[in-house]
Amino acid sequence: MQVFRAHWLAPWFNHPFLACEITHQGLVLHLKNERHSLTWQDLTAPPARIKGWRFYRLHLYCAQGDLELAWLPKPVADALYKLLTLTWYQVLAARALPLATQCLQLLEQGYLRQSRWQQLQKLLATLEPAAGKQAINWASLTPPAELSDREAAAIGLLSTLITADEAWREHCCAEYCQQMLTDYADLFDSLETHPLTDAQRLACVVDEDANLVLAGAGCGKTSVMMARAAFLVASHQAKPQELLLLAFGNEAASEMSDRLARHSSTSGVHARTFHALGLMILSKVEGAMPTLSPLAQQDSARVKALANWLAELCQQDESYRQALYGWLKNKRISITPEPDYHKLAREWAPIVAALKLYGEPNLTDLSPELAAQLSLILPLLHRYQHELAEQGKIDFDDMIEQATDFIRQGRFSVPWRYILVDEFQDISGPRAHLLQALRDAAPELSLFCVGDDWQAIYRFSGGDVRLTTRFADTFGASRITRLDKTFRFNNQIEQVASRFVQQNPEQLTKTLTTHTQSASPCVHVLPVTAHGQTEAISRLLGQIAAEQPQASVYLLARFRFSLPDLAQLTAWRKRFVGLEIVTQTVHAAKGKEADHVIMLGLGRGKYGFPPEQSTTGLLERLLPETDSFAYAEERRLFYVGLTRARQQVFLLADAQQPSVFIKELTSGGYPSVSKWG
């Protein structure tokens, strides 16, 4: 035990301090009439040494109130100062070391995500002094040279972290990204047939708790999904089985699977649809594959069943029959000899589905006509539910909901660390809840979503674009990165398409640049009569084949029945052998591309583009809220059509009654649109 004494003159001048004894726990001060013990933790800072006229004083910063040890001869003051300072730092280092180790482990996990940042703050909060005690001023610490490197580093780290703010976190994130971009430059150069752009690379490495990559059409969202998967595996942040890629349709999921399989690093990564994910979760939890009702799997089976139930209800329930006939009469829909149940069932099927998904609307909010329609449709929903219960089967909505419940109940252990979602702009509320449940069940899980709010076109089946435009409201701490260079189409198509879609002020603003340029207009409007359409397409195909013998051509329409039939298609394929001609709806062409696009059915009316006479007043009330801009969703769909083309778009407009979109393009100040005929 060491004792440091004040000069013997001290008591003569009424100073109470006589000596200081250093123990393992702290120090014992010998005062004139008493002894006073202090633990090392009572000292909130290293001592200060103050030179007096002849003697020195040591100032002790104590939680209970500061003290002064005076009348110390210089050698005593120096030795005591050195010992107290060193011991104080050693005691602090003993506390700091385990904490700094935990903080380092968090920091070493990579990108300093918000969730990791919060865990850090929690750890650092353990350094807070007890109530009423003074906090250590970490910013002013200067550890002595006698501390070991580890001790000094631990104190240094905690001082940095305690004073760190959001800008510091941002700096760490940027440093991490920079490091990854350098380390994996070769991977990003060689993964695809083309090297990724800087913006695409950055989108791959940013790693917040939830990430949204917002990009225009053709900006390489799919390439980025693939590259991110490869990067996560190559950088050992995840094993292939810890990644899950999600798509909406089977075709997109299997295309992703093929692309993943082509690279050794991602060959073990799974791409699934949301439905396949739901099935997998249910079968894992229940030990057997759930059986899906045929009513869920085929639209035609569902419509047929609804039509039968309508006919049955009319036969068995006179009041229902009268109500239905009355409603149809009001709508001037023919009922002789009996209503067209099948047509009615086809129109009401989406309403039944929406009622199931979103529940019944408040009757008082509906007009008498819509309330009457609702009361006619509700019995169909009940029959549908009853049928599923009878069969002991479920539909897709039940599956997603049950899967979400199982996860929330902790009955499914989440094996993934990263979930990557394609075409995110079309996600529905229930699917977003499923993702949230997965995230909550696995706090280290990071979401990576790629989408384009300009291409949100699935509201009729529950897609809710607000989940994209207000991403952070649903998914919390998030980072949005943008891709603004399109590789698919040229500046001429871009000028038309971007201007067209941004007429709706509620679309997020984006400025796209294009990889290819064209000096002359590439969007052409051709007026055609109903009879002249086939001839016009033949001429166009001939012209395309003459200029470019090997090319792909999409014939796109708003409705399937507006497309040429198979016989006609086969004839064209025989005649223009070098052309790869595909007919499909604009919805089906989403995510795909061709050299040339010919859009058909661009007239007015119920089956025009946009379809003008809405039969879905009730459906509108049930679906997720939409923006108030007229034909907002149809405008986005038209944008999707325009942006499928790499080189040229031909818009075959109804010569008598051109679509309002065509009128806008030809007279709304679009200099890049050329008018033929």
Ligand SMILES: Nc1ncnc2c1ncn2[C@@H]1O[C@H](COP(=O)(O)OP(=O)(O)OP(=O)(O)O)[C@@H](O)[C@H]1O
């Ligand atoms: N860095 C790049 N360099 C050259 N070409 C690229 C690059 N990135 C993507 N592409 C090409 O651009 C085209 C569009 O890519 P992709 O289909 O991934 O776009 P997207 O953003 O998913 O489009 P959309 O939203 O319209 O479906 C593809 O032909 C792709 O190969």
